[in-house]
Amino acid sequence: MGARVFVAMLLNGGVMGAANVAQNLFLLAALRTIPGSLVFPIQSSVSVLLMNAAGYALWHERHGREALVGVVLACTGLVLVNV
Known part of the structure; x- marks a missing residue:
């Protein structure tokens, strides 16, 4: 049982690492053509x-109106902080 858990942890870590590498490559590609301020x-x-x-897609989370307003406010705040 311990070996299975270890393999699952390695797979999850590998997937997350690959996603982070891809995100960084896309970020660098975007910075070549678009200003960092955008x-x-x-x-x-x-x-x-x-x-x-x-x-929503993977775990079928359903958000109410307050949560959706919170997401919109969070995104707005992130844009304003980063500008």
Whole structure:
């Protein structure tokens, strides 16, 4: 049982690491063509939106009106902080 858990942890870590590498490559590619003053606010907001979309798609999370307003406010705040 311990070996299975270890392999599952390695697989999860590998997937997360690959996603982080891909995110960094896309960020660098965007910074080559788009100014950082646009890239960073968009990147921070999109990451919040993608995490909420993943929760909806993978774990069938349902958000009420207050939660959706909170996500919109969080994204707005991230854009304003990063500008």
